[in-house]
Amino acid sequence: MYDFDYHKPSSVADAVKLLSADPDARAISGGQTLLPALKHRLNRPTYLVDLSGIAELKGVKREGDKVTVGALTRHIEVQNSPEVKSAIPALAHMAAVIGDIQVRNRGTIGGSVANNDPAADYPSAVLGLGATVVTDKRRIAADDFFQGMFTTALEPGELLTAIEFPIPEKAGYAKMRNPASRYVMVGVFVAKTKGGVRVVVNGAGPGVFRQTEMEQALSANWSPDAVAGIKQASEGLNSDIHGSAEYRAHLVTVMAKRAVADAG
Numbered sequence: 001m002y003d004f005d006y007h008k009p010s011s012v013a014d015a016v017k018l019l020s021a022d023p024d025a026r027a028i029s030g031g032q033t034l035l036p037a038l039k040h041r042l043n044r045p046t047y048l049v050d051l052s053g054i055a056e057l058k059g060v061k062r063e064g065d066k067v068t069v070g071a072l073t074r075h076i077e078v079q080n081s082p083e084v085k086s087a088i089p090a091l092a093h094m095a096a097v098i099g100d101i102q103v104r105n106r107g108t109i110g111g112s113v114a115n116n117d118p119a120a121d122y123p124s125a126v127l128g129l130g131a132t133v134v135t136d137k138r139r140i141a142a143d144d145f146f147q148g149m150f151t152t153a154l155e156p157g158e159l160l161t162a163i164e165f166p167i168p169e170k171a172g173y174a175k176m177r178n179p180a181s182r183y184v185m186v187g188v189f190v191a192k193t194k195g196g197v198r199v200v201v202n203g204a205g206p207g208v209f210r211q212t213e214m215e216q217a218l219s220a221n222w223s224p225d226a227v228a229g230i231k232q233a234s235e236g237l238n239s240d241i242h243g244s245a246e247y248r249a250h251l252v253t254v255m256a257k258r259a260v261a262d263a264g
């Protein structure tokens with residue numbers, strides 16, 4: 001690990017001031033991705049801005065037809081939140097299948113969504129529910145937020161502060177996980193929302209993407225059988241030591257059927 005300085009602000013305003021003062025400063029939330037990168041000297045920040053003391057970034061609120069989750073809310077808190085469990089059980093289920101208990105006790109939704117790892121879980125719920133990503137500067141629709149592998153619409157120094165999830169009529173999530181890391185091999189999130197049916201695939205490609213053929217099929221007939229015959233093309237999907245692109249393509253259909261069954 002290279003040497004770095006360390007700051008622990010107690011407000012979003014102070015954190016943003018620190019992050020915009022130096023392009024090589026980095027925010028740290030749960031540290032589940034950033035700390036291993038620092039240990040392997042893959043990253044050399046001048047200083048870290050630890051967000052963990054900022055109370056306004058924590059917690060879950062249900063207001064009207066949406067649930068707002070603060071960026072610093074840990075996976076275990078989403079998993080156990082009564083508001084999430086009653087309004088969007090698929091999101092609580094997703095949080096419960098992230099990594100292991102140690103990771104869920106430290107990792108945060110803001111860190112996960114800002115990082116946009118192709119094998120992460122949350123991006124598919126954010127896109128699948130048509131959520132809004134809130135930052136210190138603006139509100140970004142999920143459809144405009146995820147821009148490819150580890151790339152988002154966030155600008156340098158911009159802080160993700162919360163995610164607003166509209167409450168769906170139905171939603172479900174199924175994931176085939178890597179048995180060692182528990183990261184996603186292929187996941188599918190399905191939702192019946194006010195704006196229509198959304199089907200989002202994570203883990204299979206370089207970034208999350210909507211499976212429009214399955215969306216059309218489920219709009220006509222919401223049942224696992226409706227997606228059973230739809231094959232995902234393997235072109236452009238990830239291929240690595242854990243699984244070929246063809247295997248991942250096959251899993252998209254299998255996970256989609258399970259996600260619809262999970263949604264009920």
Ligand SMILES: Cc1cc2nc3c(=O)[nH]c(=O)nc-3n(C[C@H](O)[C@H](O)[C@H](O)COP(=O)(O)OP(=O)(O)OC[C@H]3O[C@@H](n4cnc5c(N)ncnc54)[C@H](O)[C@@H]3O)c2cc1C
Nearest residue numbers: 029030031032033034099107108111112114120121160182
């Ligand atoms: C063994 C292991 C298994 C895992 N398995 C899974 C899994 O199955 N599914 C899954 O989805 N994830 C998994 N993860 C990832 C983990 O769940 C965390 O969500 C992820 O590491 C990022 O969250 P964090 O809070 O730790 O972010 P950090 O590591 O603190 O930060 C990650 C990146 O996001 C930036 N950042 C952090 N917070 C903000 C913010 N509020 N605004 C802007 N930028 C910000 C940081 O600067 C950094 O670049 C796993 C991790 C480990 C170590």
